[in-house]
Amino acid sequence: AQSVTQLGSHVSVSExxxxxxxxxxxxxxxxxxxxxxxYPNQGLQLLxxxxxxxxxxxxxxxxxxxxxxxxxxxxxTKPSAHMSDAAEYFCAVSxxxxxxxxxxxxxxGTTLQVKP
Amino acid sequence: xxxxxxxxxxxxxxxxxxVKIECRSLDFQATTMFWYRxxxxxxxxxxxxxxxxxxxxxxxxxxxxxxxxxxxSLTLSTLTVTSAHPEDSSFYIxxxxxxxxxxxxxxxxxxxxxx
Numbered sequence: 306a307q308s309v310t311q312l313g314s315h316v317s318v319s320e321x322x323x324x325x326x327x328x329x330x331x332x333x334x335x336x337x338x339x340x341x342x343x344y345p346n347q348g349l350q351l352l353x354x355x356x357x358x359x360x361x362x363x364x365x366x367x368x369x370x371x372x373x374x375x376x377x378x379x380x381x382t383k384p385s386a387h388m389s390d391a392a393e394y395f396c397a398v399s400x401x402x403x404x405x406x407x408x409x410x411x412x413x414g415t416t417l418q419v420k421p
Numbered sequence: 422x423x424x425x426x427x428x429x430x431x432x433x434x435x436x437x438x439x440v441k442i443e444c445r446s447l448d449f450q451a452t453t454m455f456w457y458r459x460x461x462x463x464x465x466x467x468x469x470x471x472x473x474x475x476x477x478x479x480x481x482x483x484x485x486x487x488x489x490x491x492x493x494s495l496t497l498s499t500l501t502v503t504s505a506h507p508e509d510s511s512f513y514i515x516x517x518x519x520x521x522x523x524x525x526x527x528x529x530x531x532x533x534x535x536x
Contacts, residue, residue, distance in 0.1 A: 337523070341527075346512075346530070346532065347529055347530065348425075348427075348514055348527040348528050348529040348530050349465075349514070349516075349527040350527070351524070354524070356523075395464060395465070399523070407453070407518060407523050407525070408455060408467055408470055409455070409465075409467065409516075409525060410467070411464045411465045411466075412464065413463075413464050414463070414464045
């Protein structure tokens with residue numbers, strides 16, 4: 306079985322500050338890991354994904370994440386927060402690595418607040 | 422590319438009626454589509470996985486007779502909420518996966534309110 310835990314349901318940073326959103330996963334097979342962003346009343350937009358290639362993954366809007374197998378983590382970072390980054394962020398794990406259907410298991414989500 | 426649409430974007434229906442939500446892949450063929458449900462301030466919960474031309478696979482705890490899923494073509498999947506009740510009010514999101522990819526592309530969601 307796979308699961309994802311996002312530490313911190315709410316993160317608040319000042320504009321220009323470092324953004325760090327934490328995600329830990331559990332998987333019995335090599336995981337595929339994803340970070341999505343959701344703006345109010347909208348669907349999900351893919352920020353970045355890890356699919357067993359490079360452990361440091363760069364995504365859109367200046368976000369990046371590092372896959373650390375020893376820590377079972379896939380934390381999302383951005384060096385300098387913008388006001389437009391305020392949104393809900395979801396970490397997700399997929400069972401694709403084992404040739405399964407690829408369904409996503411989502412974490413609980415983290416609300417990012419950016420203060421001026 | 423890889424655009425997924427949902428219709429309607431929001432719907433209000435009376436308790437006891439049925440409502441159908443459409444999910445379309447606009448510029449690719451989707452061999453697999455997924456339906457999720459999201460309550461306010463909560464995460465997405467997978468309801469079912471549908472493959473074109475076959476029956477949907479429902480997650481544990483999801484009533485398949487209440488949430489009817491049809492994936493009749495490679496670009497269209499529908500979710501019908503039958504005999505809707507206020508507790509079915511939620512944000513329903515679909516996603517679609519192209520045949521040559523593993524990535525899921527998400528629709529904008531449908532807000533269902535049952536009165």
